[in-house]
Amino acid sequence: MKNEKGDFTNANMLRKKAEKQLKESQGRESGTPLTNDVNKLLHELQVHQIELEMQNEELHQAYETAEKALKKYTMLYDLSPLGYFSLDPDGAICEVNFTGADLLRERRFSLINSNFKLFIAEESKTAFNDFFSKIYTSNAKESCEIMLGYDDKNLCRVYVEGVVTEDEQKCLLSVVNISKFTKD
Template sequence: MINEEMDFTDVQKLREKAEKKLNKLRKSEDGELNKIDVNKLLHELQVHQIELEMQNEELQLAYKTAEKALKKYTMLFDFSPMGYFYLDPDGSICDLNFTGANMLEERRFSLINSNFKLFILDESKPAFNDFFRKTYTSNVKESCKVWLGYDNKTLCHVYMEGLVIENEQKCFLSVVDISKFSNT
C-alpha cells in the first residue's frame, strides 16, 4: 500500500524511488549483492543489445531497399511517355506526372487540386462524364477518347483509361496523346 501520493511527473523523485526499490531487490538476506542475479541480468542485457543491433541492421537494409524502389518507381511515374493523373471523385487532381502536366500545358504543381474536367473541351464533356461515372460504378477499367483544352483552346486528342483504386476511392487515369492519329 502506498502511504504517500506518487507524483509521476517529477522525474527525479521517480528515479530515486526506483533506485531505492532496485537496491532492495538486489540485496540478499546477508546484505550483499546477489552476483548470480547480476551476472544473469548482465548476460540478458548483452544478448538483448545484440538482438537490437541486428534488428537495426535489418531495418536499415529494408529502408535502403524501400528508398531505392521508391526512387525507381517515382522516376517511372514522373517520366513516363504517357500522362498519369490521380483524381478525386469530384474530378480534382490529387497527383499527376510531368507528361500529364505537359498535355495540359501547365506547371505540374499548379494543377494540384484543380478540376480535371476544366480541361475537357465542351464537345467531349458528355463522353468524359459518362466515362468518369462508369469508372466509379463498374469497378473495372474503362476507356474513352476526348479532346483536352480550355478557354476555347484545343490542346490534344487523347485516349484515356481509368480505374478506381478501391481503398482510396481515387481514379487513376492513364492518358495518351493520339492527336497525330486523329483525322480532325
C-alpha cells in the same frame, strides 16, 4: 558479427541468437563462467546490445529495400511516357505525374485539387462526363477519346483509359497524346 537471416521481430529467437553470439565471443576472451550479480548484469547488457545491433542491421536492410522500391516507383510513375492522374469522384486531381502535367501545360503541383474537367475542351465535355460516370457505375475499365483544352484553346487530342479503385473510390486515368495519329 555474423550475418544470419532470421526474423528479428521474434524476441525469443533474437535473444537466443544474441546469447549464442555473446557466448562465442566470451569463449574467445576468457573461459571463466559468469557467477556474481555484476557479471550477470553485464551479460544482460551485452546480450541486449547485440539484440539492438541485429535489429539495427535488419532496419538498415529494410531501409535499403524501401529506397530501391522508391526509385523504381519514381521511374515507373513520374517518368512514364503516359500521363497518369488520380481523380476523386468529383473529378478533382489528387495525384498527377510529370507527363500528365505536361499534357495540361501546367506545373505538376499547381494541378493538385484542380478539377480535371476544367481542362476538357468544350466539344469533348459531354463525352468525358459520360465516360466518367460510366466508370463509377460499371466498375470496369472504360476508355474514350477527348480533346484537352481550356479558354477556347485546344491543347491536344488524347486517348483516356480509366478505372475506379475499390478501396478509395478514386478514378485512375492513363492519358496518351494521340494528336499526331488522328486528323481533327
